[in-house]
Amino acid sequence: MIQARGLTKRYGRTLAVNDLSFDVQPGRVTGFLGPNGAGKSTTMRMILGLDRPTAGDVRIDGKRYADLKDPLRHVGALLDAKWVHPNRSARSHLRWLAVSNGLPEKRIDEVLELVGLTKEADRRAGGFSLGMSQRLGIAGALLGDPGVLLFDEPVNGLDPEGILWIRQFMHRLAAQGRTVFVSSHLLSEMALTAQDLVVIGRGRLIAQTSTTEFIEAASGSTVRVRGPELARLREVLVAGGLRVEDAPATENEPAALVVHGASTDTVGELAGRAGLILYELTAQRGSLEQAFLQMTGHDVEYRSAGLPDLPGTGVPGQSSGTAPGAAVGAGAAAVGWTKGESA
Amino acid sequence: MSTLTLLKVERIKLFSTRSPWWCMIVAVAITIGFTALLSAALRGDDLLFYRPAATQFAYNFGLLIMMVMAVLAVTTEYRFGTIRASFLAVPTRTSLLLAKTVVVALLAGVVGELAAIGCWLIARAIRPDSPLSLQTAADYRVVFGVGLVYLISAIIAVAVGLMIRHSAGAISALLAWSLVVENLIQIIPNVGEDIQKWLPFVVGNNFLYSGQSFFASGETGTLDDMPFGPWGSLIYFAVVALALLAIGLGLAKHRDA
Numbered sequence A: 001m002i003q004a005r006g007l008t009k010r011y012g013r014t015l016a017v018n019d020l021s022f023d024v025q026p027g028r029v030t031g032f033l034g035p036n037g038a039g040k041s042t043t044m045r046m047i048l049g050l051d052r053p054t055a056g057d058v059r060i061d062g063k064r065y066a067d068l069k070d071p072l073r074h075v076g077a078l079l080d081a082k083w084v085h086p087n088r089s090a091r092s093h094l095r096w097l098a099v100s101n102g103l104p105e106k107r108i109d110e111v112l113e114l115v116g117l118t119k120e121a122d123r124r125a126g127g128f129s130l131g132m133s134q135r136l137g138i139a140g141a142l143l144g145d146p147g148v149l150l151f152d153e154p155v156n157g158l159d160p161e162g163i164l165w166i167r168q169f170m171h172r173l174a175a176q177g178r179t180v181f182v183s184s185h186l187l188s189e190m191a192l193t194a195q196d197l198v199v200i201g202r203g204r205l206i207a208q209t210s211t212t213e214f215i216e217a218a219s220g221s222t223v224r225v226r227g228p229e230l231a232r233l234r235e236v237l238v239a240g241g242l243r244v245e246d247a248p249a250t251e252n253e254p255a256a257l258v259v260h261g262a263s264t265d266t267v268g269e270l271a272g273r274a275g276l277i278l279y280e281l282t283a284q285r286g287s288l289e290q291a292f293l294q295m296t297g298h299d300v301e302y303r304s305a306g307l308p309d310l311p312g313t314g315v316p317g318q319s320s321g322t323a324p325g326a327a328v329g330a331g332a333a334a335v336g337w338t339k340g341e342s343a
Numbered sequence B: 001m002s003t004l005t006l007l008k009v010e011r012i013k014l015f016s017t018r019s020p021w022w023c024m025i026v027a028v029a030i031t032i033g034f035t036a037l038l039s040a041a042l043r044g045d046d047l048l049f050y051r052p053a054a055t056q057f058a059y060n061f062g063l064l065i066m067m068v069m070a071v072l073a074v075t076t077e078y079r080f081g082t083i084r085a086s087f088l089a090v091p092t093r094t095s096l097l098l099a100k101t102v103v104v105a106l107l108a109g110v111v112g113e114l115a116a117i118g119c120w121l122i123a124r125a126i127r128p129d130s131p132l133s134l135q136t137a138a139d140y141r142v143v144f145g146v147g148l149v150y151l152i153s154a155i156i157a158v159a160v161g162l163m164i165r166h167s168a169g170a171i172s173a174l175l176a177w178s179l180v181v182e183n184l185i186q187i188i189p190n191v192g193e194d195i196q197k198w199l200p201f202v203v204g205n206n207f208l209y210s211g212q213s214f215f216a217s218g219e220t221g222t223l224d225d226m227p228f229g230p231w232g233s234l235i236y237f238a239v240v241a242l243a244l245l246a247i248g249l250g251l252a253k254h255r256d257a
Helices: A040-047 A090-100 A106-114 A132-144 A158-173 A189-192 A211-219 A230-239 A262-272 A288-304 B003-015 B020-042 B043-048 B052-056 B059-080 B084-091 B093-126 B138-144 B146-164 B167-186 B190-194 B198-209 B230-254
Strands: A002-011 A014-024 A030-031 A053-061 A073-080 A148-152 A179-184 A196-201 A203-208 A222-227 A245-246 A258-259 A282-284
Touching: A002 A040, A002 A090, A014 A040, A014 A053, A014 A196, A014 B043, A014 B190, A030 A040, A030 A158, A030 A189, A040 A053, A040 A148, A040 A179, A090 A106, A090 A196, A090 B084, A106 A132, A106 B084, A132 A158, A148 A158, A158 A179, A158 A189, A179 A189, A179 A230, A189 A211, A189 A288, A196 A211, A203 A211, A203 B059, A222 A230, A230 A245, A230 A258, A230 A262, A245 B043, A245 B059, A245 B230, A262 A282, B003 B020, B003 B084, B003 B093, B020 B052, B052 B093, B052 B138, B052 B198, B059 B084, B059 B093, B059 B146, B059 B167, B084 B093, B093 B138, B093 B146, B093 B230, B138 B146, B138 B198, B146 B167, B167 B190, B167 B230, B198 B230
Parallel strands: A030 A179, A030 A196, A073 A148, A148 A179
Antiparallel strands: A002 A014, A002 A053, A196 A203, A222 A258, A222 A282, A245 A258
16 A cells, blocks of 8 residues: 655656645555656655655555665565666565565565566576566566565567566466556556556646546447448437447448447437447447547647646646646646657 | 665675776786886895885885775666666665665775785895884884775765765775875875875875885884874874765765665
8 A cells, every 4th residue: 555645746846746636555456657758757766765756655554664664575676677886686686675675585585486587597697688688677676475466567678478477477466466557658568457547747646536437428328330221320329318429330330320428328219229230249348549549638638728838848737737628537627748659 | 774784785886896806906906016116126225124004014005996996886876777786676866875884995905904914024034124913003003004094985976976876986086085185185284294194095094004114214104293193193094085986875865865
């Protein structure tokens, strides 16, 4: 369990993290989502006591990181896989970590086995590929068998095999009841990895919610429906009070209707009562990208209405306004970055 | 976490890379090597006054190398990010960095002691007829005191590493200070020499060379009119080192890692 309250970090005139409050629950993978430069790493460093918050407070199981006794037994973190001396062997790296927190040395072989680095243990870490460095970093994070785990952009630069491995690994850790907090700027990756989301932009909280709710609330529920008598089907649905759009035939798909703001139950029931045959009835979930753009779109509109369009240079708090329409969870605020940046 | 644990952690960190070993070997070898050259090159009357103090001239060579090692013990941690891994494992930064200082300084002390004894032995081997046996307290001090100068200098180097955090910057600052500033300050008219007597490495050197006289010319190896005697010089040198260390630790504690 991680609890952040009013977490703020200011570098000179730049507000990197702005009054951020959120909870990360055990037993689930919680994604920490936001574009590059949103303040994710700074927040993680503050959670771990590496950076001092300008204001606010963050606690792990009720304690500040610095107050944890043998912290590696409580919290495992992988912020940067390259935080290893290149001339030190993987085993020596894990050895000093283990000694520092009074962990038995046999635990080193266990975690090496767990991440599949047993054969490479005595090689110098400087010669490791990114994937192997990442595994060594995870081995270090797991050394103390901690209940709370933090990973900063763990899949960055990994090949598909490595990405899959890390994703499954995190699911396994959460299933064991641990708190898993993983940051990413990749929305698609978070859709597959995380059950809960903490979404930030420009250092401010945009949403804290479950991944499904985030997508549903932001993209709305749409249903794709298709049958032999599309015109009659359209009349029936419109008569039922639904908003219907035509989806013309494409090379891959025949013509269909897209119904907004309804569930498959409603659409199926209306069609059935009218005695209409259906070939297709699918709920269409929006992607996280769509959700994300919709959540943050208000600020894009706001800015195009006359504010200077300087992505990345504006001072947060000045260029961002609150957007009640985007309220998902608590404290939603529209925060500005362009579509290009979040892609 | 107990002090012994932290000392063990820093010992593993230091010795699990190869560069400290090279620094130690090179420091001892170069210092002894120069003394061997000096011993072989001496001629005439100088041989009659070749005393133990003159065998320790080269201690500065090894000292510079050990200070570089001490700086690197800190700055490489910042460069490779292992300092953050260290602070994650041991959030009480001051005790961790103190343990590192102790390990590095003790190692430098041992290297200094080995180099000093090696220099004296090789000088005796090359010049068995010179008056090189240890007779006075000053003779013992100049040979066996070298390790203490190494130890205190390593504390200064660690402190500078903590303040500057970048290898090149910290090493340049340290070398520029000990080699250039402390030697050239005397060219400032009127006050230069007065200031020089209070500079830490000059005072540290006075601990070894206070009251010595060697070679036919009566070389003393230190400045005249130093403010402290040998042991006062050592204490002053140590106090300066500890003050710098306190500043370095304070910065490391308050800065973002």
